[in-house]
Every structure is written in C-alpha cells, then in structure tokens.
Amino acid sequence: MHKPGDVILGGLFEIHYPSVFPELTFTSGPTQLSCQGFEPPGFRHAMTMAFAIEEINRSADLLPNVTLGYSLYDNCATLVIGFSAVLSLASGREEHSLLQEACVGPPPVLGIVGDSFSTFSIAISDVIGLFKLPIVSHLSTCACLSDKRQFPTFFRTVPSDHFQIIGLVHLMKYFDWRWVGIIYSQGVYSEEGTMAFAKEAEKEGICVEYRLPYSKTHVKFPAIVEALRKSSSKVVLLFLSFTKSFLSEIEKYNITGKQCVGSEAWITKTDLASDRRKSILQGAMGFALPQASIPGLGEFLLSFKPSDEPQSAIVKDFWESFFDCSFSPSNTSATCTGTEDLSTVSSDYTDVTHFRPENNVYKAVYLVAYAIHALLQCHNGSNPTTGKSCVTKDQVLEHIKYMNFTTQSGANVFFDENGDSVAQYDLVNWQIKDDGSVEIVNIGQFDTSLPELQKFKLKDNTRIVWGGNSIEVPRSVCREPCPPGTRKAIKKHKPVCCFDCFECPEGTISNETSSPDCLICPPEFWPNEKKDQCLPKPTEYLSYNEIMGALLTGFGCVGIFLSLLTSIIFLTHKETPIVKANNSELSFLLLFSLTLCFLCSLTFIGRPSEWSCMLRHTAFGITFVLCISCVLGKTIVVLMAFRATLPGRNMMKWFGPAQQRLSVLSFTLVQVVICVLWLTTNPPFPRMNMIYYKDKIILECALGSAVGFWAVLGYIGLLALLCFILAFFARKLPDSFNEAKLITFSMLIFCAVWITFIPAYVSSPGKFTVAVETFAILSSAFGLLICIFAPKCYIILIKPEKNRRRAVMGKFVVPHICFCFWF
Structure with a gap:
C-alpha cells in the first residue's frame, strides 16, 4: 500500500500467514x-x-x-x-x-x-x-x-521483554507460585524471554520444574505432554509465538488442572479459543499491552x-x-x-x-x-x-x-538510554462465560514508572477466574513452606524450592516461614512449645504459695507458737522447783533463741532479695550459736554441779550466773564477728541461676564467700559437737533434775540433722536447696525444743505432784549439791 x-x-x-516456500527440484528455477x-x-x-x-x-x-x-x-x-x-x-x-x-x-x-x-x-x-x-x-x-x-x-x-519478565516474576511472587513449568517456542523472542525469566525468578526463590521447547515439527511434543501430565507444578508459563499451533496439538490430550500464564504475544488473542481449548485457557492470566x-x-x-x-x-x-x-x-x-x-x-x-x-x-x-x-x-x-x-x-x-x-x-512518549519506552501492562484474565464467549478482563496493572512497592497491583473487588476449575488461588510449590519453629534445609542437587524442614534444636526458635536458620534465645528466655518465639523463662524459688513452702511456713509458725507457749508455761511456773532447778535464766534465753531460730526459717521462704539473702544466713548463724551456747551453758552447769563432790569445794562460784551470761555472750560474739567479716568482704546476694536448668531460672541467694558460709556452719557444728561431748559425759548422773541425757539426745538429733544436711544441700537442685536448709533449721530447732522442754512441760502440766522439792531433789542427791544447783 x-x-x-x-x-x-x-x-x-x-x-x-503462513508463507509457502517453492519446491526446490533443481531442474528448473524456483518460483516466488x-x-x-x-x-x-x-x-x-x-x-x-x-x-x-x-x-x-x-x-x-x-x-x-x-x-x-x-x-x-x-x-x-x-x-x-x-x-x-x-x-x-x-x-x-x-x-x-x-x-x-x-x-x-x-x-x-x-x-x-x-x-x-x-x-x-x-x-x-x-x-x-x-x-x-x-x-x-x-x-x-x-x-x-x-x-x-x-x-x-x-x-x-x-516495552522490552525485560520488563514483562519482571512483571511475570512479580505475578508469580504475589500469588506465591514458586514451582512453575515453561513451554516456549523456538526463536529469539521466546528463547531469550525464557532464559531471562528463569534468571529473574531464581533471584526471588521461584524455581522452574521443566523448560521445554515447542516447534512446528512436534519433535519434542511427547515430552511436553508427559511433563504436563506428571509434573507437580500447577502453573505453566506459555512463552509462545505459535500459540494456536500448540493449542491445536495439546487439546487432543485432555490435560486439565493447570493454571496457564501467557506472554504478551498471545494473551489477548480471543481467536485462540475453541470448544476443546476452553478448558485449557479458562482462567489464563498474563500481561497485555495497556488499553488505549x-x-x-x-x-x-x-x-x-x-x-x-x-x-x-x-x-x-x-x-x-x-x-x-x-x-x-x-x-x-x-x-x-x-x-x-x-x-x-x-x-x-x-x-x-x-x-x-x-x-x-x-x-x-x-x-x-x-x-x-x-x-x-x-x-x-x-x-x-x-x-x-x-x-x-x-x-x-x-x-x-x-x-x-x-x-x-x-499517550506520553519518551525513551530511556536503551531506546526503550516506559513499560506499562494490563494484567488480564481469561473468563469464558456459559454461552462459550470469551471475555478478557483487566484485573490489574504493572507500571515500571511507579515506586517499587506500587508497580504491581490488582484492582479492588475484581472477580478472578482460576485455571483448573479452582475456586481459589492454585498452589504451586515443590514443598510447602517450613512453618515457624522449623528451619529450611536445601536438598543437594535439587532446586532451592525443593527442601526439607527440620525442627529447631532445643533452645532455638524460628519466627519466620522457611527460615534458613534457627535463632538462639537470649539467656533469660526459652522457646515455647511451637518454637516460634522466645518467652521469658519461668522463675523458680521457694514460695509461700506452693505446697512445700506453705508446709515449711506452717511448721515454722508452729515452732514459734510452741516456743512462746513453753515460755509462757515456764513463766507462769517460774517459782516451781523444776523450773528453778533447771537454770531458769538459761532456759528462758534458750526459748528466746529457739523462737528466733523458727523465725529465721521464714526468711528462707519467698523471693530472694539483697536484704533477705544477707539476713537469712547471718541470722541463722547467730541465732543457732545463741541457742547452742545456752545448751552448752546448761551442760557445763550440770557437769560442774555434779563434779563438786567434796565438801567445801564450791566449783559453782567459777561458773555462776555472771559467768554463764558471759560464756553465752562470748560464744555468740565470735559468730557475730564471722558474720560481719562475711558481710563486709563478700556478702550473699540474689542471683539468677540459668545453668542448672535450661528452661527455667532459679532465683537463689549466692553465698558470696563460700569460706564465710562454711565458717558460720563450721562454728555451729563445733559448738554442737562440744556440747554433745560434755552432755555425753554427764549422761549417767542422777536423773532427778539432770538434763544431761536430754541434752545428749537433743545434740545427737542436732548433729545428725546437720551432718545429713551437707550432702543434701550440695546435691539438691533449685528451690530444693533452700527447702533442705529450711528443713534442717526447723528439725534441729524442734529437736532442741522437744527433747529439752517437753519432759518438763509434761511434769508441770500433767504430773504436778512431781513438781515438788522433795520429788525434784530425790534420795540420791546430797544436800550441798542441791543447794549449789538451786543457787
């Protein structure tokens, strides 16, 4: 024209189209x-x-x-x-x-x-x-x-195919189609486009399951049919120039269930549709040149x-x-x-x-x-x-x-340095109606002139028809994404889209889908059951709200009550012979110290703090030394009273009330000095122990100086051992008011408790360490209270007839000894 x-x-x-080439016979000139x-x-x-x-x-x-x-x-x-x-x-x-x-x-x-x-x-x-x-x-x-x-x-x-390829990758990524097949026609357009798509898709984690060429000679067509039938990918990119020829062949094989994605070359050609092809092209999607x-x-x-x-x-x-x-x-x-x-x-x-x-x-x-x-x-x-x-x-x-x-x-027309115009596409969708007519519906746009996050977008409230008669977006993945709590492991010699999912190891999480690595939780945190988030570790300490803490608190309160009750009994009967004969001053001091011991046990229960950690160990050490000092004083009085057997030898003048008070004070001051040195050099402090248990934190009182702790404990043990030895020597003295047997038995219980305490304390985990120490305090305090004061309370309350001077002195006691002890 x-x-x-x-x-x-x-x-x-x-x-x-097409062109018919002349037959070359080589016997005559070829025709046009x-x-x-x-x-x-x-x-x-x-x-x-x-x-x-x-x-x-x-x-x-x-x-x-x-x-x-x-x-x-x-x-x-x-x-x-x-x-x-x-x-x-x-x-x-x-x-x-x-x-x-x-x-x-x-x-x-x-x-x-x-x-x-x-x-x-x-x-x-x-x-x-x-x-x-x-x-x-x-x-x-x-x-x-x-x-x-x-x-x-x-x-x-x-637009250059480069932009169409980017648009197709955006499309695949938007619908999460990570596993696709490609059929392309032979020629520069399709071959270059296919290679470019595979390269760009790989950058976004989209894998190509198969890439098969189509030619008019149909040499490889059986391989295409086999791939479409057996492939796991639901999405097929048709990068074709000879689309009509391809569809004419493929319609014979009744292949369904595929979501076709077309290139710009054919996606708007409604003449491709026929009755047998409609099942293939229904829901086809691709980028077309924009309407104008x-x-x-x-x-x-x-x-x-x-x-x-x-x-x-x-x-x-x-x-x-x-x-x-x-x-x-x-x-x-x-x-x-x-x-x-x-x-x-x-x-x-x-x-x-x-x-x-x-x-x-x-x-x-x-x-x-x-x-x-x-x-x-x-x-x-x-x-x-x-x-x-x-x-x-x-x-x-x-x-x-x-x-x-x-x-x-x-239309605005201009070119970049490569001679390419601005790339704008319409995303179209094939929608075949009940009457067999085909409607190419514009469902979105791709515009490279817009910012990155706005280049690809779907129209709002637009109905989309999907391939394979699917009522929802087809899933096309080699492997479903690894859920949070697992990590993705690439299979050797397999595409990156085909991978395995492994549960995160203990102490690690993954909070993203298909995470390549699991993250280690911070020391104060631990994974939840799904291993998709780190939660603060639960803290453990001996609390008043739990059964064990409540029981120990109850026993401590009972001990305080019994100590006070005994003190009241002794106070109300202080003029009776049995109270006077058993050194009432040391008895009241012992009852006071036992009350402090029971109170001291309560400091071990509850959330550790800086003050409670320093108080519990030092108060425990001092009160128990005060308690043992009183028992030791009683024991010495018994020994000295019964050893003064010669008339005129009044040994009690060397260990009278003043000396008794001084001995208790001296023994206690030694423990006070040890505790002061401990607190000033390296005192106990609250600590979060995250080593013993992986999934929880133990709130405990660190000893600070282990030497200070064992010095306090060792000093108590030394006094207890000394008291036990002295009471043991006095065990066979007359029984009328002699406490030696009772002291011996109480010290035996005391030493047994604290000897068994050491291995139990060292081996007990977490809050049980505190429970063992509290139990040792309570049991040893109860041992002293019951062994020493229970028989006396029995006589005072149940057998008052024995609480008389004649019954107390007995027939075996010489008068001057009774006088000395009465003093």
Missing part, C-alpha cells in the same frame, strides 16, 4: 514464495499507521506545509520476504526491481515502523543500521534489542473501502477473505462489490472496543513525525534540539533519541 507525500514513512506488518492465510490483526495495524499519517497531515501544528506519505509492506511472517521489503524501503526500489538499474517506485523513506517479530527486527536492524535509518517497532519485545551498541538505530514503542483510546480510529477502520486503495492487491485480499467473495468472476464464491459494510461482521478487525498493539503503531508514527518536525526547525544551520547541523537525513535518528511528546490520544 502506497501513498505519495513530501516525506515517506515505511511500514512492515504481518498481513499474511506465496503468502496465504490472511491475518486481520496485521492488516489492522497497517490501517492504524495510515490513520495516524492522515491525522498528522490534518494537523496545523505538526509538520505544517509537509505532507507525509507511506509505503506499507507485508512480511508474510517470513524473514526473506520481510528482509526484501525493508531493502526496498531503504533503497526506494520496488521488490521486483531490486536488481535492475532503473530507479522506479517511491522515494526512500526517512523511518520504518515495524517489524512485529523480534527475530526479524534483529536481522533487519543489523543491515539497515548501516544506512542510519531509524526503525521503530510496535511489537518486537526481545530484551536483546536494547543493546544500543549492536542496534543503534532500533527503537520501540512496545484513539479517537476516530474505530470509525476509520470500519469505514474503509477497497476504493480507498484501488491499486493495492493486499486490500483486495483482505476484502475477499473478510466477506468470502471475489472481485474476479467465480463460480465458487459471490462477487465482491466493494461496498459491503465492515461493521456487520464480527472479527478481530472490527472489534474497535480495545486498542492495544494499535496504540504502539500510533505512537511509532507520531514519534517519527515529531523527529522530522524537530529536524525541520533549523536556525542558522543547526537544530535547537540536538545542536547539530541540519544537513543529512540521519539526523532523524538523532532527534528520535530526544523525543518527549504527548499524542492526540493522551
């Missing part, structure tokens, strides 16, 4: 290739270019006083024909006169719109680039064409008549194919009148509700027109846009690099 003008633009479109099978979309693209040029020619602002013309060629989807056509456009010769010397046909063009195939654009740009002739493609998307060193004259108004509104284009396409291009054989083919008629008399078809109404036929050509690739053609024409317009704005031999002289036609190429304009349809 040709239209004269002051400046000519070339166009290259796929209008026929023949183009068959009219393609309405390609013709529609060509008509869009014609519409854009007419619109520019009507504009008073763009290229005033300059008329644009066009030369539009059909590449028949065959490189040899497309290459021949582009050489004709570059040289200004018709195809059939390329080898003739005469220059016939239209003048050379200043720019070419096309081709629609990436493979063709690569071959054409390699050669036409030598002529500095700009080529602006509307559908060649191969990312390889962004290499300006190799293709310096190539531009495009369609081009005012007047719909009316132009529908009002076109063969009379508008009377010399074009392509127009006649289009009309005959469209209306199934013939301009030549024929017995098999009706005669074309040329006045048929296009709007009465439903096809891809007459569907003027959506303009996707047409908008790219429209922008490409305007791009070249604006570049020529800028070229003509010369002032003093240089162009204001580039600053270069305006003398050669290759300056159109220079101006295209700097173009930034808005078309009549409102």
Whole structure:
C-alpha cells in the first residue's frame, strides 16, 4: 500500500500467514514464495499507521506545509520476504526491481515502523543500521534489542521483554507460585524471554520444574505432554509465538488442572479459543499491552473501502477473505462489490472496543513525525534540539533519541538510554462465560514508572477466574513452606524450592516461614512449645504459695507458737522447783533463741532479695550459736554441779550466773564477728541461676564467700559437737533434775540433722536447696525444743505432784549439791 507525500514513512506488518516456500527440484528455477492465510490483526495495524499519517497531515501544528506519505509492506511472517521489503524501503526500489538499474517506485523513506517479530527486527536492524535509518517497532519485545551498541538505530514503542519478565516474576511472587513449568517456542523472542525469566525468578526463590521447547515439527511434543501430565507444578508459563499451533496439538490430550500464564504475544488473542481449548485457557492470566483510546480510529477502520486503495492487491485480499467473495468472476464464491459494510461482521478487525498493539503503531508514527518536525526547525544551520547541523537525513535518528511528546490520544512518549519506552501492562484474565464467549478482563496493572512497592497491583473487588476449575488461588510449590519453629534445609542437587524442614534444636526458635536458620534465645528466655518465639523463662524459688513452702511456713509458725507457749508455761511456773532447778535464766534465753531460730526459717521462704539473702544466713548463724551456747551453758552447769563432790569445794562460784551470761555472750560474739567479716568482704546476694536448668531460672541467694558460709556452719557444728561431748559425759548422773541425757539426745538429733544436711544441700537442685536448709533449721530447732522442754512441760502440766522439792531433789542427791544447783 502506497501513498505519495513530501516525506515517506515505511511500514512492515504481518498481513499474511503462513508463507509457502517453492519446491526446490533443481531442474528448473524456483518460483516466488506465496503468502496465504490472511491475518486481520496485521492488516489492522497497517490501517492504524495510515490513520495516524492522515491525522498528522490534518494537523496545523505538526509538520505544517509537509505532507507525509507511506509505503506499507507485508512480511508474510517470513524473514526473506520481510528482509526484501525493508531493502526496498531503504533503497526506494520496488521488490521486483531490486536488481535492475532503473530507479522506479517511491522515494526512500526517512523511518520504518515495524517489524512485529523480534527475530526479524534483529536481522533487519543489523543491515539497515548501516544506512542510519531509524526503525521503530510496535511489537518486537526481545530484551536483546536494547543493546544500543549492536542496534543503534532500533527503537520501540512496545516495552522490552525485560520488563514483562519482571512483571511475570512479580505475578508469580504475589500469588506465591514458586514451582512453575515453561513451554516456549523456538526463536529469539521466546528463547531469550525464557532464559531471562528463569534468571529473574531464581533471584526471588521461584524455581522452574521443566523448560521445554515447542516447534512446528512436534519433535519434542511427547515430552511436553508427559511433563504436563506428571509434573507437580500447577502453573505453566506459555512463552509462545505459535500459540494456536500448540493449542491445536495439546487439546487432543485432555490435560486439565493447570493454571496457564501467557506472554504478551498471545494473551489477548480471543481467536485462540475453541470448544476443546476452553478448558485449557479458562482462567489464563498474563500481561497485555495497556488499553488505549484513539479517537476516530474505530470509525476509520470500519469505514474503509477497497476504493480507498484501488491499486493495492493486499486490500483486495483482505476484502475477499473478510466477506468470502471475489472481485474476479467465480463460480465458487459471490462477487465482491466493494461496498459491503465492515461493521456487520464480527472479527478481530472490527472489534474497535480495545486498542492495544494499535496504540504502539500510533505512537511509532507520531514519534517519527515529531523527529522530522524537530529536524525541520533549523536556525542558522543547526537544530535547537540536538545542536547539530541540519544537513543529512540521519539526523532523524538523532532527534528520535530526544523525543518527549504527548499524542492526540493522551499517550506520553519518551525513551530511556536503551531506546526503550516506559513499560506499562494490563494484567488480564481469561473468563469464558456459559454461552462459550470469551471475555478478557483487566484485573490489574504493572507500571515500571511507579515506586517499587506500587508497580504491581490488582484492582479492588475484581472477580478472578482460576485455571483448573479452582475456586481459589492454585498452589504451586515443590514443598510447602517450613512453618515457624522449623528451619529450611536445601536438598543437594535439587532446586532451592525443593527442601526439607527440620525442627529447631532445643533452645532455638524460628519466627519466620522457611527460615534458613534457627535463632538462639537470649539467656533469660526459652522457646515455647511451637518454637516460634522466645518467652521469658519461668522463675523458680521457694514460695509461700506452693505446697512445700506453705508446709515449711506452717511448721515454722508452729515452732514459734510452741516456743512462746513453753515460755509462757515456764513463766507462769517460774517459782516451781523444776523450773528453778533447771537454770531458769538459761532456759528462758534458750526459748528466746529457739523462737528466733523458727523465725529465721521464714526468711528462707519467698523471693530472694539483697536484704533477705544477707539476713537469712547471718541470722541463722547467730541465732543457732545463741541457742547452742545456752545448751552448752546448761551442760557445763550440770557437769560442774555434779563434779563438786567434796565438801567445801564450791566449783559453782567459777561458773555462776555472771559467768554463764558471759560464756553465752562470748560464744555468740565470735559468730557475730564471722558474720560481719562475711558481710563486709563478700556478702550473699540474689542471683539468677540459668545453668542448672535450661528452661527455667532459679532465683537463689549466692553465698558470696563460700569460706564465710562454711565458717558460720563450721562454728555451729563445733559448738554442737562440744556440747554433745560434755552432755555425753554427764549422761549417767542422777536423773532427778539432770538434763544431761536430754541434752545428749537433743545434740545427737542436732548433729545428725546437720551432718545429713551437707550432702543434701550440695546435691539438691533449685528451690530444693533452700527447702533442705529450711528443713534442717526447723528439725534441729524442734529437736532442741522437744527433747529439752517437753519432759518438763509434761511434769508441770500433767504430773504436778512431781513438781515438788522433795520429788525434784530425790534420795540420791546430797544436800550441798542441791543447794549449789538451786543457787
């Protein structure tokens, strides 16, 4: 199709498909290739270019006083024909006169719109680039064409596949499709796109289960069928140029349950649907060129008549194919009148509700027109846009690099350093209705001009149909993500999406899905049962609220009560012989010290604090020394009283009441000095013990100085041992008021308790250590209280007849001994 003008633009479109190659017999010259099978979309693209040029020619602002013309060629989807056509456009010769010397046909063009195939654009740009002739493609998307060193004259108004690949990866990531298969057609477009997708997908943790090529020869088609049937991935990316051919073959095998994701090359072609293919294409999803509104284009396409291009054989083919008629008399078809109404036929050509690739053609024409317009704005031999002289036609190429304009349809056009335009896509979804019709529904967008987190987004409240008759988003993973509490372990020689999940070891957690490592909890924390978070360790100490603490507290209170009760009994009967005969002053002091011992046991129960830790050990040491000192004083009094057997030898004057008080005070002061030294040098302190148990914290009182603790304990033991030895020597003295046997037995209990305490204390864990020490205090205090005072209380309360002077002195006691002890 040709239209004269002051400046000519070339166009290259796929209008026929397929091409039939001549048979090479080598007995005669080969015939020309023949183009068959009219393609309405390609013709529609060509008509869009014609519409854009007419619109520019009507504009008073763009290229005033300059008329644009066009030369539009059909590449028949065959490189040899497309290459021949582009050489004709570059040289200004018709195809059939390329080898003739005469220059016939239209003048050379200043720019070419096309081709629609990436493979063709690569071959054409390699050669036409030598002529500095700009080529602006509307559908060649191969990312390889962004290499300006190799293709310096190539531009495009369609986004590079690089951006489509990024969009597809965003799509897979959004729906968590981590395990996909790829079927691609042979050719630069699909092969480059497939490799780029696999590379980008790997960065986001998306794995490719299989990657199989499809060719028209169907050599590997059985492998494709086998993969679709046996693969575990539910999502299949169809990166195809020959989609119709592939679907025609695959529909024979009744493969279902797959979510198809399509490339821009076929995702909006509703003519691919047939009754048997609908189960495959139902719910298909992919990125399409954005919809656009081009005012007047719909009316132009529908009002076109063969009379508008009377010399074009392509127009006649289009009309005959469209209306199934013939301009030549024929017995098999009706005669074309040329006045048929296009709007009465439903096809891809007459569907003027959506303009996707047409908008790219429209922008490409305007791009070249604006570049020529800028070229003509010369002032003093240089162009204001580039600053270069305006003398050669290759300056159109220079101006295209700097173009930034808005078309009549409102589309903004500009290029990056690679000659690529801004990438914008519509996310579309195939929705096949009950009546069998196909609706391509726009469900989202992908726009690279927006910030990273806003590039990909779905429309709100949009219904999405999923493949495989699924009512929810299909799951396509090699292995479900490892839940929190486990870690992910990659399998050797397997894709990263195929992994094992192992439970986190003791003391570690993972709070993220598919975490590669487990984190160690801080010392004060411990994992919960699910091992997905660290919780504060429970603290353990001997509390009043638990049974063991309550029992010990109860026993301590009982001991205090009994001590006070005994004191009251002795106080109320202080004038009776049995109280007087048993050294009432030391008895009351002993009862007081025993009360303090029982009170001291209560300091071991409850949450340890700095003061309680210092108090419990020192109070325990001092009160017990006071207690043992009193018992020791009683024992010495008994011994001295009974050893003074000769008349006139009053030994009690050496150990009278003053000496008794002094001895108790002296023994106790020694313990006080030990405790003061302990507290001033390295006192006990509260400590969180996190070593004994892994999952809980023991709140305990650290000893500070172990020497101080064992010195306190050792001093108590030394006094107890001394008391036991002295009482043992006095055990056979007369029984009337002799306490030696009772003291001996009480000291025996006391020593037994504290000897068994040491190994129990060392080996008991946590709060049981405190419980053992408390129990030892209580049991030894009870031993002293019961052994020494229970018999006396029995006589005072139950046998008062024995609490008389005659009964107390007995027949074996000599008078002066009784007098001494009475004193």
